[in-house]
Amino acid sequence: MAVTTTPPRAQEGGAAPRHRSTTRSLLRLWPYVRPVRVRLFSAAGVAVVASCLGLVIPLVLKWMVDGPVADRDPGGVWLGGALLFALGLAEAGLFGLRRWLVARPLASVEASMRASLYRHLQRLPVSFHDRWASGQLLSRATTDLMLLRLFLAFPLTFLVVNGVTILVGFAILLAQQWTLGLVLLVPAVPLMIFCSLFETRYAAVARTVQDQTGDLTTVVEEGVLGIRIVKGFGRHRSQARAFRALSERVRATELRKARLLATIWALIMTLPELAIGAALILGTIQVADGGLSAGTLVAFLSTALALRWPVESLGFLLALSQDAATATDRFFEVMDATPADAADQPASVLPRQRGEGGMRFEGVEFRYDDAPADAPPVLDGVDLHIRPGETMALVGATGSGKTTLTALVPRLLEVTRGRITLDGRDITALPRDELRALVAVAFEEPTLFSATAGENVLMGADGADRAALARALKVAQAEFVHALPQGTDTEVGEQGLSLSGGQRQRLALARAVVGAPRFLVLDDPLSALDVHTEARVEAALRQVLATTTALVVAHRPSTVLLADRVALLEDGRIAAVGTHHQLLRDSAAYRSLMSGHDGENDGEEGP
Numbered sequence: 001m002a003v004t005t006t007p008p009r010a011q012e013g014g015a016a017p018r019h020r021s022t023t024r025s026l027l028r029l030w031p032y033v034r035p036v037r038v039r040l041f042s043a044a045g046v047a048v049v050a051s052c053l054g055l056v057i058p059l060v061l062k063w064m065v066d067g068p069v070a071d072r073d074p075g076g077v078w079l080g081g082a083l084l085f086a087l088g089l090a091e092a093g094l095f096g097l098r099r100w101l102v103a104r105p106l107a108s109v110e111a112s113m114r115a116s117l118y119r120h121l122q123r124l125p126v127s128f129h130d131r132w133a134s135g136q137l138l139s140r141a142t143t144d145l146m147l148l149r150l151f152l153a154f155p156l157t158f159l160v161v162n163g164v165t166i167l168v169g170f171a172i173l174l175a176q177q178w179t180l181g182l183v184l185l186v187p188a189v190p191l192m193i194f195c196s197l198f199e200t201r202y203a204a205v206a207r208t209v210q211d212q213t214g215d216l217t218t219v220v221e222e223g224v225l226g227i228r229i230v231k232g233f234g235r236h237r238s239q240a241r242a243f244r245a246l247s248e249r250v251r252a253t254e255l256r257k258a259r260l261l262a263t264i265w266a267l268i269m270t271l272p273e274l275a276i277g278a279a280l281i282l283g284t285i286q287v288a289d290g291g292l293s294a295g296t297l298v299a300f301l302s303t304a305l306a307l308r309w310p311v312e313s314l315g316f317l318l319a320l321s322q323d324a325a326t327a328t329d330r331f332f333e334v335m336d337a338t339p340a341d342a343a344d345q346p347a348s349v350l351p352r353q354r355g356e357g358g359m360r361f362e363g364v365e366f367r368y369d370d371a372p373a374d375a376p377p378v379l380d381g382v383d384l385h386i387r388p389g390e391t392m393a394l395v396g397a398t399g400s401g402k403t404t405l406t407a408l409v410p411r412l413l414e415v416t417r418g419r420i421t422l423d424g425r426d427i428t429a430l431p432r433d434e435l436r437a438l439v440a441v442a443f444e445e446p447t448l449f450s451a452t453a454g455e456n457v458l459m460g461a462d463g464a465d466r467a468a469l470a471r472a473l474k475v476a477q478a479e480f481v482h483a484l485p486q487g488t489d490t491e492v493g494e495q496g497l498s499l500s501g502g503q504r505q506r507l508a509l510a511r512a513v514v515g516a517p518r519f520l521v522l523d524d525p526l527s528a529l530d531v532h533t534e535a536r537v538e539a540a541l542r543q544v545l546a547t548t549t550a551l552v553v554a555h556r557p558s559t560v561l562l563a564d565r566v567a568l569l570e571d572g573r574i575a576a577v578g579t580h581h582q583l584l585r586d587s588a589a590y591r592s593l594m595s596g597h598d599g600e601n602d603g604e605e606g607p
């Protein structure tokens with residue numbers, strides 16, 4: 001399975017991709033923004049009108065200074081004052097309306113992006129999740145999406161509003177006194193150069209800080225999930241040191257970001273102020289010479305001052321846009337990864353052949369994407385046939401590829417070469433839903449979700465009822481559930497009651513069998529059980545699921561004995577197949593493997 005992107009790692013010095021276009025990045029948000037475009041554009045229109053109303057105020061001032069004030073007409077002054085008050089009120093009201101227009105749609109854009117990301121993460125193959133740190137994914141789903149909502153709510157609108165206001169404002173300035181207007185325009189050229197330099201540098205720092213925040217999230221998550229190990233080995237000090245070092249790195253990068261912002265902000269504020277100062281001096285000289293009316297100078301300077309905020313806010317708006325472009329890139333790095341179903345081969349369904357029943361591995365080769373190029377494949381030409389209704393134990397040394405082989409059947413991993421058939425049908429030609437209904441899996445690490453015990457089990461099959469639940473609990477010898485405070489309705493998992501390792505394993509096993517699957521793949525799911533419980537589980541499994549074809553990774557002779565036949569995995573291929581006794585007799589490797597377990601203490605399951 002080819003996944004098209006690799007996880008970016010936070011690097012000191014910035015990891016922003018070169019040649020990135022901020023606009024092109026942000027334009028990718030369009031499909032999510034499209035449904036709310038009418039409200040967003042209306043809000044921008046309202047804000048433009050509000051901002052331009054602000055520019056009318058100096059014109060009213062000019063009329064007042066040159067008219068009623070010069071003519072000492074109190075009625076005119078009152079009229080001008082009332083007009084100014086009405087304009088101010090309208091401006092404030094319109095900005096309020098803008099905020100009301102965008103609040104709800106933007107919350108829905110953020111929610112729909114988060115839902116798409118979550119859906120996509122669920123569809124991405126296991127190999128993708130193996131390669132990406134969970135904190136990097138978490139930070140994309142939280143911090144990055146929040147930055148995007150902020151961008152759509154504020155900088156996007158105000159870049160447009162302030163851009164239009166600056167253009168209209170300068171048109172008014174040039175119309176009033178073009179020579180003074182040109183003086184104000186002088187700083188525009190250096191400012192544009194500074195802004196473009198700033199954009200490139202800021203993009204690199206913004207990317208670094210967002211990646212480092214992802215790394216920090218990973219460390220926090222690992223610290224919380226691994227709290228028992230941290231405490232058990234007294235590692236809290238070294239964990240805290242590692243955390244401090246990482247947060248120190250984030251702080252240093254944030255400070256770099258702040259320094260850049262401070263520089264551009266200082267330039268954006270100073271240059272226009274100098275230009276306004278120069279215009280004031282030149283304008284005063286012109287008024288003294290009689291070339292300009294006092295009212296025009298007042299209006300000119302008021303307009304110039306009204307343009308200060310639109311100009312000065314540019315640095316801050318550009319910075320927020322950069323943060324948003326980086327967040328967009330990070331969001332699409334995940335969304336662009338090829339989901340597992342997209343990699344399905346065309347459904348060249350092989351006709352089911354007689355005698356082809358059961359689970360068959362034919363020349364199966366598998367290599368991990370991130371394995372070194374010169375490393376041999378983990379599995380190299382595996383041939384194995386598990387007959388219908390048969391239980392095959394899979395044994396092999398640690399690291400021989402047993403888990404990898406079991407992950408290939410439900411297509412958690414994809415074979416690199418060769419094929420696997422279930423009742424004669426190539427698994428790559430089966431729709432995912434059908435494959436997942438045919439094959440049930442249980443792993444050594446039993447994962448339970450924050451839900452009731454019953455819900456955790458029923459997750460194993462769509463439409464399974466209470467009767468199926470009771471049957472599954474019986475097969476998995478998980479009837480201890482009935483003795484829990486609320487029986488099958490007791491909350492378990494991270495937020496609920498803590499269960500012992502063996503109890504969790506039996507619930508996970510019940511989940512695997514609740515749908516009475518045709519094929520069962522168990523990756524040593526009974527390792528935490530005592531031998532007696534294990535024997536009872538296996539016996540019940542065989543009896544109730546007589547038609548099930550099972551592949552069971554086994555480490556202990558007791559598990560092996562319950563299987564019909566045993567396959568020995570060695571050097572990436574099946575080295576021997578036979579009953580336990582046959583292999584003990586014929587295979588030295590098998591004898592040595594099993595003898596390693598002879599003296600093993602099988603341990604007790606939890607309370």
Ligand SMILES: Nc1ncnc2c1ncn2[C@@H]1O[C@H](COP(=O)(O)OP(=O)(O)OP(=O)(O)O)[C@@H](O)[C@H]1O
Nearest residue numbers: 130368370371378397398399400401402403404405
């Ligand atoms: N995501 C991965 N990327 C690269 N190599 C991997 C990955 N997962 C496992 N491997 C390698 O593949 C080999 C087989 O691993 P696997 O977990 O399948 O062995 P196993 O037989 O199940 O071992 P055990 O009995 O200890 O559970 C090992 O060498 C392991 O290092």
